[in-house]
Amino acid sequence: MVLAERFTRLAGAPPMSCLTAWRMQSAARSLRESRCGIAQIAAAVGHESEATSTRTFKREIRVAPERNRCQPQP
Secondary structure, eight states, X not given: OHHHHHHHHHHSSOHHHHXXXXXXXXXXHHHHHOOOOHHHHHHHTTOSOHHHHXXXXXXXXXXXXXXXXXXXXX
């Protein structure tokens, strides 16, 4: 508990929120830079289900994974 509180204070967000954000940024990069399918990328970032990964991706990145693949890099 102390570690999570310290992490949140220093990082500005709870550990699981930071991990989720990192996973989705990694997935977004993979979608843009590779031809791998969504299910394969979802597994690579630690999701057991493509559906769960897609919902999380939409919530965090605010665009569907398929649309992210087509978007230019910022």
